[in-house]
Amino acid sequence: MIVPPRKRFGPLLLIAPAAILLGVFLVLPYLNIVVMSFRMPGQGTPYGPGFTLGNYGKFFSDFFYVQQVINTLWIGFLTTFICLVLGYPVAWQLARGASTFRALGYALVLSPLLVGIVIRSYGWTILLGNNGIINRTLTGWGLIDGPLPLMYNALGIIIALVHVFLPFMILPIMSAIQGIDPSLEAAARSLGASKVTSFRRITLPLSLPGIQAGCILVFVLSLSAYVTPSLIGGLRVKTMAVTVVDALIDTFQWPFGSALALMLSVTGAIFVVIFGRLTVMKWKA
Amino acid sequence: MTEVSIEKLTKDYGQGPAVNSISIRIAEGEFISLLGPSGCGKTTTLKMIAGFEDATEGAIRFDGRDVVHVPVEKRDIGMVFQNYALFPHMTVEKNLAFGLEMRKLPKDEIRTRIAKVLDMVQLTGYSERYPRQLSGGQQQRVALARALVIEPKILLLDEPLANLDAKLREEMRVFIRDLQRRVGITTVYVTHDQAEAMTMSDRVVVMFGGRIAQIGTPSDIYERPANLEVAEFVGQVNIIRGKVGNRVVSTAFGDVPVSGDFADGAELMLALRPEAVELLPINSGATGAPAKVLSSYYSGSLVDYRLELATGAVVNVQTFPRTRFADGDQVLVHAPSDRFWPLGIVA
Amino acid sequence: MSKPFFTVYCLIIYAFLLAPIAVVVIASFNAGAFLTFPPQGLSFRWYLVFFNNEVFMRAIRTSLWIATLTMVISGIIGTMAAMFYVTHAGKLKETVRVAMLAPLLLPEVLTAISLLFFVYSVGLGTQNLVGMIVGHVLITLPFVFINVSASMESYDPAWSLAAQSLGAGRFTRFRRIMLPLIKPGVIGGCLFAFIISFDVFTISFMLKGVGMSTLPIQLFDYLRTNFTPEAAAVSTCSIVLTMAVVVISEKVLGLRIHRF
Ligand SMILES: Nc1ncnc2c1ncn2[C@@H]1O[C@H](COP(=O)(O)OP(=O)(O)OP(=O)(O)O)[C@@H](O)[C@H]1O
Numbered sequence: 001m002i003v004p005p006r007k008r009f010g011p012l013l014l015i016a017p018a019a020i021l022l023g024v025f026l027v028l029p030y031l032n033i034v035v036m037s038f039r040m041p042g043q044g045t046p047y048g049p050g051f052t053l054g055n056y057g058k059f060f061s062d063f064f065y066v067q068q069v070i071n072t073l074w075i076g077f078l079t080t081f082i083c084l085v086l087g088y089p090v091a092w093q094l095a096r097g098a099s100t101f102r103a104l105g106y107a108l109v110l111s112p113l114l115v116g117i118v119i120r121s122y123g124w125t126i127l128l129g130n131n132g133i134i135n136r137t138l139t140g141w142g143l144i145d146g147p148l149p150l151m152y153n154a155l156g157i158i159i160a161l162v163h164v165f166l167p168f169m170i171l172p173i174m175s176a177i178q179g180i181d182p183s184l185e186a187a188a189r190s191l192g193a194s195k196v197t198s199f200r201r202i203t204l205p206l207s208l209p210g211i212q213a214g215c216i217l218v219f220v221l222s223l224s225a226y227v228t229p230s231l232i233g234g235l236r237v238k239t240m241a242v243t244v245v246d247a248l249i250d251t252f253q254w255p256f257g258s259a260l261a262l263m264l265s266v267t268g269a270i271f272v273v274i275f276g277r278l279t280v281m282k283w284k285a
Numbered sequence: 286m287t288e289v290s291i292e293k294l295t296k297d298y299g300q301g302p303a304v305n306s307i308s309i310r311i312a313e314g315e316f317i318s319l320l321g322p323s324g325c326g327k328t329t330t331l332k333m334i335a336g337f338e339d340a341t342e343g344a345i346r347f348d349g350r351d352v353v354h355v356p357v358e359k360r361d362i363g364m365v366f367q368n369y370a371l372f373p374h375m376t377v378e379k380n381l382a383f384g385l386e387m388r389k390l391p392k393d394e395i396r397t398r399i400a401k402v403l404d405m406v407q408l409t410g411y412s413e414r415y416p417r418q419l420s421g422g423q424q425q426r427v428a429l430a431r432a433l434v435i436e437p438k439i440l441l442l443d444e445p446l447a448n449l450d451a452k453l454r455e456e457m458r459v460f461i462r463d464l465q466r467r468v469g470i471t472t473v474y475v476t477h478d479q480a481e482a483m484t485m486s487d488r489v490v491v492m493f494g495g496r497i498a499q500i501g502t503p504s505d506i507y508e509r510p511a512n513l514e515v516a517e518f519v520g521q522v523n524i525i526r527g528k529v530g531n532r533v534v535s536t537a538f539g540d541v542p543v544s545g546d547f548a549d550g551a552e553l554m555l556a557l558r559p560e561a562v563e564l565l566p567i568n569s570g571a572t573g574a575p576a577k578v579l580s581s582y583y584s585g586s587l588v589d590y591r592l593e594l595a596t597g598a599v600v601n602v603q604t605f606p607r608t609r610f611a612d613g614d615q616v617l618v619h620a621p622s623d624r625f626w627p628l629g630i631v632a
Numbered sequence: 633m634s635k636p637f638f639t640v641y642c643l644i645i646y647a648f649l650l651a652p653i654a655v656v657v658i659a660s661f662n663a664g665a666f667l668t669f670p671p672q673g674l675s676f677r678w679y680l681v682f683f684n685n686e687v688f689m690r691a692i693r694t695s696l697w698i699a700t701l702t703m704v705i706s707g708i709i710g711t712m713a714a715m716f717y718v719t720h721a722g723k724l725k726e727t728v729r730v731a732m733l734a735p736l737l738l739p740e741v742l743t744a745i746s747l748l749f750f751v752y753s754v755g756l757g758t759q760n761l762v763g764m765i766v767g768h769v770l771i772t773l774p775f776v777f778i779n780v781s782a783s784m785e786s787y788d789p790a791w792s793l794a795a796q797s798l799g800a801g802r803f804t805r806f807r808r809i810m811l812p813l814i815k816p817g818v819i820g821g822c823l824f825a826f827i828i829s830f831d832v833f834t835i836s837f838m839l840k841g842v843g844m845s846t847l848p849i850q851l852f853d854y855l856r857t858n859f860t861p862e863a864a865a866v867s868t869c870s871i872v873l874t875m876a877v878v879v880i881s882e883k884v885l886g887l888r889i890h891r892f
């Protein structure tokens with residue numbers, strides 16, 4: 001007797017809502033924005049009839065925009081790098097440190113995530129402003145004469161971005177380190193490796209997946225950050241995301257704004273891919 | 286009580302059949318074991334009986350009724366899982382009550398049945414514990430109780446003892462077997478441990494590569510294995526070769542009469558279990574094959590010897606440690622001719 | 633690195649993480665008219681100003697309303713998707729994971745802009761809340777998915793099979809066995825969804841209708857032109873609100889999570 005296999009559509013119903021949501025409200029809009037970036041600029045309307053390559057032409061011909069993409073990328077690199085340097089030891093301590101410290105530390109790392117990005121950036125303006133806490137304290141102690149330029153420049157933006165995205169670096173590295181069997185380090189020690197060597201040769205390489213994930217996350221997030229650069233950078237230093245939003249909200253240049261946003265995203269994606277290639281882990285396949 | 290019949294059951298996951306056209310008839314109240322090496326399709330067969338997997342082909346009947354299209358929850362089976370699968374968020378009592386609640390039994394009935402089954406598995410007083418507060422053996426018994434308390438048509442067990450230590454495993458064998466006899470439930474038991482299958486079952490189904498190699502009582506399987514694979518899987522065996530002539534195979538141990546149609550001149554493989562022979566001092570004057578002791582392994586109740594025959598062949602022998610022989614001793618190996626079992630012609 | 637040095641290093645980082653938040657909270661009790669540090673005396677004056685500021689109060693109500701709705705929708709869709717991912721996805725597992733995490737990996741600005749154009753081109757516009765809610769659900773979905781699927785990793789599929797063998801149908805298996813066991817993940821995911829929706833800026837900023845605003849948007853607008861400690865009072869209230877949500881759900885729901 002041949003038994004026809006029972007068809008099971010039930011499980012597909014589980015994924016259907018998410019699939020529809022992502023398909024209609026993520027994939028289609030992304031396709032739409034690609035199309036939008038080739039549309040003619042409009043007169044009094046967001047976009048005009050017909051298609052053109054002009055939006056991209058305008059981007060490449062105006063060094064102002066290219067320069068801005070480069071600046072934004074730089075800010076992204078530096079933010080990522082500083083997050084890595086600051087975050088790794090903390091991640092290690094959360095994963096391997098004394099247990100009393102661990103719960104508290106974990107809460108401390110998570111808690112900034114529970115506070116909105118506007119508020120956190122606002123906190124930095126209080127700290128970094130010309131009349132901010134840091135400058136006043138330093139002046140008060142007589143260490144400096146005039147206020148240090150901490151805000152309205154790339155430095156301030158990077159400080160605040162590091163703060164905002166540090167948890168995103170710490171958490172993946174922490175879980176990567178937690179996933180490493182401590183007996184591997186013990187084995188290395190038993191074979192004669194010092195603490196430092198066993199960290200360098202065993203723990204560090206095995207935590208690379210976490211580093212990779214954290215770096216990509218922080219880099220992507222900082223490229224597209226809008227609130228922090230616009231509050232801290234003010235009108236003087238603009239990152240690409242700020243320019244894009246201004247182009248869309250203030251001046252209603254939808255096609256050009258789309259082209260700018262896509263150029264930024266594509267460059268970012270290229271760097272992420274290069275980074276992925278450079279840090280490919282053969283043992284992980 | 287239920288009679289189960291499996292007909293030409295096949296399961297193909299897409300890379301060739303994992304279970305290949307097997308047929309088994311299980312009598313009411315019978316305890317059947319599926320025995321075989323890892324990956325031979327035991328679990329797959331059990332899952333098809335339970336209904337967790339659809340059969341690619343074939344029929345499964347409970348008391349003559351085809352259940353292939355009956356979903357698991359309506360098949361009325363009791364199943365014990367390898368890792369017990371006790372619900373971690375429910376106490377022992379809640380775990381036991383679950384199946385009864387699904388059957389919409391009244392509250393007092395549920396209570397009395399749970400009390401009865403707890404008594405049966407000797408866990409009275411443990412009803413408020415959570416699974417993690419129980420030892421492995423206790424969890425095992427709760428799992429058994431949970432499957433039995435619903436009074437299912439058939440009890441299915443997938444390597445239920447695999448996670449227990451050796452001592453406990455032997456205790457549980459007896460426990461499960463006694464319980465099954467008392468309840469009288471038709472039982473299918475999956476294991477890759479031949480001792481377990483032998484001690485517990487009425488009949489054993491030996492499987493290799495998705496096919497049934499032999500179905501029979503434990504003594505059938507052990508003493509009259511269907512082929513070399515079965516013989517080797519269910520215990521140690523010496524393979525003795527010899528030429529057939531005049532319905533007799535001549536071996537180093539003397540002539541062994543064989544029944545069955547074997548052409549004269551064919552070379553035959555005979556199975557000889559290590560404990561089927563007797564070791565005698567070389568000068569005892571009995572009939573047998575002379576041999577030299579290569580090595581011996583003492584394990585308390587038994588001694589295992591590796592012997593080298595005059596032909597150069599090596600045989601393994603197991604005896605009681607009454608008379609001990611030292612390495613290098615010459616001995617006489619006496620093998621009664623009725624302890625040989627023909628496995629087939631050498632290809 | 634020696635041990636004390638290492639500990640101090642970590643403490644400095646924790647201080648760095650908390651500093652701007654602490655500063656905002658302290659500034660909110662400033663009695664003066666401007667943000668000065670240290671505060672010129674303590675007072676609740678800016679809280680009073682804030683509570684009487686209908687613009688901010690309306691923004692808070694909008695935010696709470698949107699966050700609640702987002703949490704429910706995202707919680708349901710994300711949990712279902714996680715169940716599919718863990719138990720049924722088979723060969724599609726990696727694809728499903730990447731797709732579900734996509735809103736997190738794609739730049740939020742780009743997602744916001746694309747969605748804005750999209751709601752206009754299909755004629756939805758921004759005057760109803762549909763675009764805004766959809767955006768919030770998109771952004772929060774990955775968090776529900778991550779939390780729920782993580783809690784399902786420790787869920788033994790044999791539990792469902794056992795329940796089934798005992799006669800439980802699909803829905804009973806979910807309600808009596810799976811849901812109680814993955815509840816920590818579901819609650820955690822919903823919490824994340826609520827908080828992120830409550831705090832998210834860019835998506836709301838792009839998709840808000842004329843005259844509508846959420847708390848972060850209102851705060852952002854305010855900060856561009858004003859420097860009074862009222863903003864600090866608003867921020868502090870927002871922080872307290874989110875913390876309260878976390879603590880309450882831990883206390884009320886958490887008790888039952890950790891019992892077994
Ligand atoms: N879901 C599945 N998809 C594809 N192949 C499967 C699946 N389940 C089992 N198989 C294959 O079917 C064969 C039989 O598997 P089964 O689990 O029945 O073995 P088993 O006899 O129970 O082994 P063990 O003693 O290791 O549990 C194996 O080759 C296995 O790889």
Ligand SMILES: [Mg+2]
Binds near residue numbers: 327328329
């Ligand atoms: Mg198996």
